[in-house]
Amino acid sequence: MKKILMTLAVAILIISGMSNSVEAQTKTKTIKVSATAYCEMGRTATGYNLKKHPKAKVIAVDPRVIPLGSKVKIPGYGTAIARDTGGYIKGKIIDVHFKTRHQALKWGRKHIKIKVYKKK
Template identity: 50%
Template sequence: MSASAYTANCGGCSGFTATGINLKSNPNAKVVAVDPSVIPLGTKVWVEGYGVAVAGDTGGSIQGNRIDLHVASSSQAHAFGTRTVTVKILD
């Protein structure tokens, strides 16, 4: 899948995911934004280079085989960039 990274610490970001996870209170939470028609919300996944996470968010540009990984800071998100990763459904 194509992967990018995002942070809850940005102007206009509420910090809450589509499933209600407060990322500002949990900056190290392993949460990925997904297209729910590909990976249902609430699914536990393993992402190459990121680890085990929950599919707990969505995004306007997250469609098809694309995911967005939550990271704690903008610098981490920029450093991650965009890359191809292996994603495994765990449950």
């Protein structure tokens, strides 16, 4: 019985240490950006098919500011993945993807603070 309890205690310590190390590897940074919107339904710069995934939350970014593949929390939109780039997306500008033109026009242009989650 003592061996079982000891093994269980060690397993719990190992598992709790793993969850802390995963949290420690994720860091965030807050950036002020100008956010516009678009409604293309083709493939993104990373090859992601928006036609197959019309409800996906995707943004276009300047990869020098926000790395492609980063998870980004955007007020009023939710959590998106940086999967696209654009000719006019330079510096601290993001382009938020919407399924319809109406939704994109309703978004307009906003100056907001976003939270970028990235792995160390």
